[in-house]
Amino acid sequence: MTQKNNNNIISQKELPEDKKMDLNLRPKTLQDFIGQEKLKANLKIFIQAAKQRQQPLEHALFHGNHGLGKTTLSYIIAHEMDTEIQVTSGPALEKVGDLAAILTSLKDGSILFIDEIHRLNRSIEEVLYPAMEEYALDLIVGQGPSAKILRLDLPQFTLIGATTRPSLISPPLRDRFGAVYQLNFYQTSEIKEIVLRSADILKIKIEEKAAQEVAQCSRFTPRVANRLLKRVRDFAQVHDHEKINQKIAQQALEMLEIDHLGLNYTDRRILSCLIEKFSGGPVGIKTLAVATGEDLNTIEEIYEPYLIQSGFLDRTLRGRIATPLAYKHLGYKRGFPF
Ligand SMILES: Nc1ncnc2c1ncn2[C@@H]1O[C@H](COP(=O)(O)OP(=O)(O)O)[C@@H](O)[C@H]1O
Ligand SMILES: [Mg+2]
Incomplete structure (x- = not known):
């Protein structure tokens, strides 16, 4: 097996092989959902309160790393609210018409789930604002000076957004979510x-x-x-x-080349590059990406969060540094390879 293949195994991103597996393994109810206790407690109240008021849920945003359960929770919410869910994603919505078609097909109380919502384009985002705030769809009919805005009423739906990169969501969109939930790494x-x-x-x-x-x-x-x-x-x-x-x-x-602390070949290569070529840092993430030949986004989204969480890497204002644990785990004395 190639190292590239082995890299895929630890990738938190969804792969085609996961799709089938997810159908069976996804918990269907909050009770079956393991961990994230605080978030679950908050969600329970959020759901119960909306049910008591007999109103749709407020729009909600889930953020957190790949594979921590954002999509799963959205399906669970639909299940707990006994409502239907329509699923799409930021990159899938290319034209305003794509979103308009989905919005007009919703029913009162339906959930619209937009995955990777940080990747929505601007013009689509602007259609979402009145849809989220006033349940209205503003369509521009005609062109030039004779163009008119046609306003359509939409059902009272709930938008659930999911993102791995909350900082990339524009403030006006973020402000329109009534509830924002963060998913953390699990114990x-x-x-x-x-x-x-x-x-x-x-x-x-x-x-x-x-x-x-x-x-x-x-x-x-x-x-x-x-x-x-x-x-x-x-x-x-x-x-x-x-x-x-x-x-x-x-x-x-x-x-599978995964060691007892969960590091794979590329994790170890990133750390040893940092130690050998940059004396353990600090070094900027871009330089590190070039030196390791890895894609910058992949380092930021897949490797770095785990290396930081498990104490091998620190992010400082001046750049990334290898921790003493990284030296020890890879068999380096501080400054000198054995
Ligand atoms: N808390 C959990 N308990 C049990 N299984 C979970 C939990 N969170 C996620 N999973 C499993 O992990 C897989 C990935 O979760 P998913 O919701 O697709 O993650 P995300 O949307 O955040 O990338 C799901 O198929 C599900 O089976
Ligand atoms: Mg997902």
Whole structure:
């Protein structure tokens, strides 16, 4: 297997293979949704209050890393509100007409989910403002001086936006969300619970210690956990093991080049580049991207959040620095490779 393939395994971004898996593994109710306790408590109140008032939910924005459960929560909200959900994404909405067609097909109480909402183009965003605020769709009919604005009434819908990059959402759009929720990385114990739950659904036999092993390598991210579980299952199956034990899990993860702290080949390469070429930093993210040959956005969205969260990398005003833990883990003495 190539390193590029192995990189995909730890990518928190959704891959085509995830789509089918997601259908089975997505929790359907808040009760089944593991972790994010504070957020869940807030959501419960948010949902209950809207139900009591018999009004649609306020528009809500979820932000957080890839694979932490933003889409899942949006479906859960629709389920809990007993309403339908229409799903689209920022990049999919190319023309104003695309959005207008969706908006006019909604019903009172429907949820419109826009994934990657930071990637909406400006002209579409402007159509959203009156839609969100006044449930109105302003269409420009005709051209030049004879152009007129035609206002259509829309049903009272709820917009749920999801984004991995909240800072890229324009302030006027952000201000129109009544509720903003952040999803955080999960505890390893929660990821372990998710691994066991998924194993149960997929009828995979796995020992607790093996689940713990998978959880530790999952970048605190449910999507990665589910993907690793499937890879470990494949490995066990090929080696004729009916039940996954700790040793099999370790061997499978080793083959995927994921070490016991969850770092993969590229994580380690980024850190060793930082240590060897830049004396551990500080170095700007752009320079680091050029030096490692990795895409800047990929470093920022996939590698860096985990490296920071697990204490290998620090982000300072002057740039990125490798922490003592990074030196230790990769076998460097401060300043000198062994
Ligand atoms: N809290 C959770 N409990 C159980 N499974 C989860 C949880 N959050 C996410 N998942 C699983 O992880 C996968 C990715 O979640 P998703 O909602 O698509 O993430 P996002 O939209 O934030 O990228 C889903 O298929 C779901 O099975
Ligand atoms: Mg999603």
